[in-house]
Amino acid sequence: MTKFLTNHLNEIIYSIILLIILIIIRTIIVITVKKIGKKSGTTEARAGLIGRYLTVILVLVALLIEAFILGVEPEQVSLVFSSVFAVIGVGLFAIWSILSNVTSGFIMFFSFPYRVGDKIRIHDKDYPVEAIIEDIRAFQIHLREDNGDLVTYPNNLLLQKAVTLLQKDALDDSSIL
Template structure:
């Protein structure tokens, strides 16, 4: 029944094994980077899911090629899909911006959960302790107990200062 597809099935199995190995290495690497940077497990899991989703798309592209799809067909398919997705997502660009910012923050944000930061926003500056950093927003607990959700894309656009505990105590001595 599948004799004429035997070669393609074998190539797909080999490709699947390679992708599973790559996925495992990637998940371990992301976990190590996250733990080294003191990033919470929820953010590490989120980045792992993003990378797995990307690998699945790449895997499907390769499998399509193995089963005979030409480069022209794949280009046409993906350009059409991305055009439709692009038009649909243009309306919700802030969500994509926040997700992208969340990924950037995972790898390069110098602050972690538990740090007290000050966001230098000329319209409404904020100072509080980071309670959580999620895919779309950062949760900041203010001194008065209020919980503020601050969009990830804005946190990367504003100046942010780490408020040192010693500096707070020293600053209090001058008053």
């Protein structure tokens, strides 16, 4: 056991340093995402979801760095990643709509001009919607129409349609309720 530790001391030290850096960066990311979420008025659950997405990306980068720390050759890493991405690419092509909604939800978290409680009109020629935003989720947005119906609208379509803000924070207006 001591022979193993002495032979691989540098790799162990570098791995511990990488783990510490990973924890620090993740903490900074989570705090930053929560601050952005509070500033933009999104729910804490939504900020947590975005934080998890970014943590997964960070872990994948850390695994790549760890492979180099342990002495894996770049050719071997590129072979593994190209094979994995080919399989993932075929799978994601089959579910591109879901991936599109998740990506749109990610974009909406950082730059969507409307908040929960705002009354909006979506200018869709097939199904126009005029409703209050109840929740913004990873795949869809929940809208409550004046008659009480709940409409779930896909995030990717919402970014493609013209949207008009009718009333800011309509949930707090007693005339709506």
